[in-house]
Amino acid sequence: MRISQNKLAYIEEAGLMFEKLGMTRMTGRVLGYLLVCDKDAVTFDQILETLKASKGSVSNSTRQLIQIGFIEPVTFPGDRKTYYRMSDIEIDEILRNRMKLFSDFSSVLAKGRSVKERDDAVSKWLLEASVFYSWVESQIDEVIERWQQEKESIMNQHLEKKS
Amino acid sequence: MRISQNKLAYIEEAGLMFEKLGMTRMTGRVLGYLLVCDKDAVTFDQILETLKASKGSVSNSTRQLIQIGFIEPVTFPGDRKTYYRMSDIEIDEILRNRMKLFSDFSSVLAKGRSVKERDDAVSKWLLEASVFYSWVESQIDEVIERWQQEKESIMNQHLEKKS
DNA sequence: TATTTTGTTCAATACATACTGAACTTAGTA
DNA sequence: TACTAAGTTCAGTATGTATTGAACAAAATA
Incomplete structure (x- = not known):
């Protein structure tokens, strides 16, 4: 199930917006993806693939977003992956x-x-x-x-x- | 009459602040200088010397600041120089x-x-x-x-x- | 008209930093 | 304990853009 063109375009837009606000473009993209992915949570790999970015870049972005409180990591028993989702930040x-x-x-x-x-x-x-x-x-x-x-x-x- | 160390330090601080706000450092410096120079108006050359910057850079910064409305050019009869001063922007x-x-x-x-x-x-x-x-x-x-x-x-x- | 002064423009450079990719760490699985 | 999977770290590269400096334009003066 590939992501729609709509959403990809939106993700780029979010990247540019967050760049204007002083964060990095990639961080904006990751947040944009988390916002519109329509999944309860996504894996590191899904982010990688969707954004066609490197591990390092995604790793930085997730860390930054967690730090600010926009997103949070989630884990599940029997699954060694870390999932990420929007946190319910005010x-x-x-x-x-x-x-x-x-x-x-x-x-x-x-x-x-x-x-x-x-x-x-x-x-x-x-x-x-x-x-x-x-x-x-x-x-x-x-x-x-x-x-x-x-x-x-x-x-x-x-x-x-x-x- | 050289400018005080105090003021030079302040000018750098203003540069960094305006960089945070999305403008260039040099533009912030020029504005900082205009703010604390304690003169009614200063010439292009005074800006150059004080900031130790190039003509091009100062030219860009003054244009940008005039555009935003922070500063304004002033001229005097019998004097071909352009002077710059803070405008009374609200x-x-x-x-x-x-x-x-x-x-x-x-x-x-x-x-x-x-x-x-x-x-x-x-x-x-x-x-x-x-x-x-x-x-x-x-x-x-x-x-x-x-x-x-x-x-x-x-x-x-x-x-x-x-x- | 020639000259000097003042400021602008623009191509080249310097600089900062985001991103990549490979090597590494950590922790689960066999 | 060896092996594999998941994510992090970091040195190097790529990218964007601020700054420089030289050439240029405009306009006052001689």
């Missing part, structure tokens, strides 16, 4: 991680201000920008909390809109 | 641009669901995740609006906290 986790970039960015801006030797329009901008980014970060925390509380209702609202 | 603009990634990400997730041939836990996750990201995007729009309205009071709150 989506807001992923966002929360990415938001760390904001506080880094905010710090760099703040530090810039401290390096300056005169107080000018740029100083003012640096202050404002660093406050803005750390404020936004705190607001996003609140947004995420609201999501957790109102998830069902938001989902329903969204589905209604489509009909 | 910080929320920058955030708004980055948020486009979210709708892209959301689309990829939604597309993944449409490629699947069975309705399982992953399908459910894909739906939830794509709704989540487009919802978050809309929430951030609201956050930005609130910033525009309450900017002064937020800044004051922040400054009080520090004291």
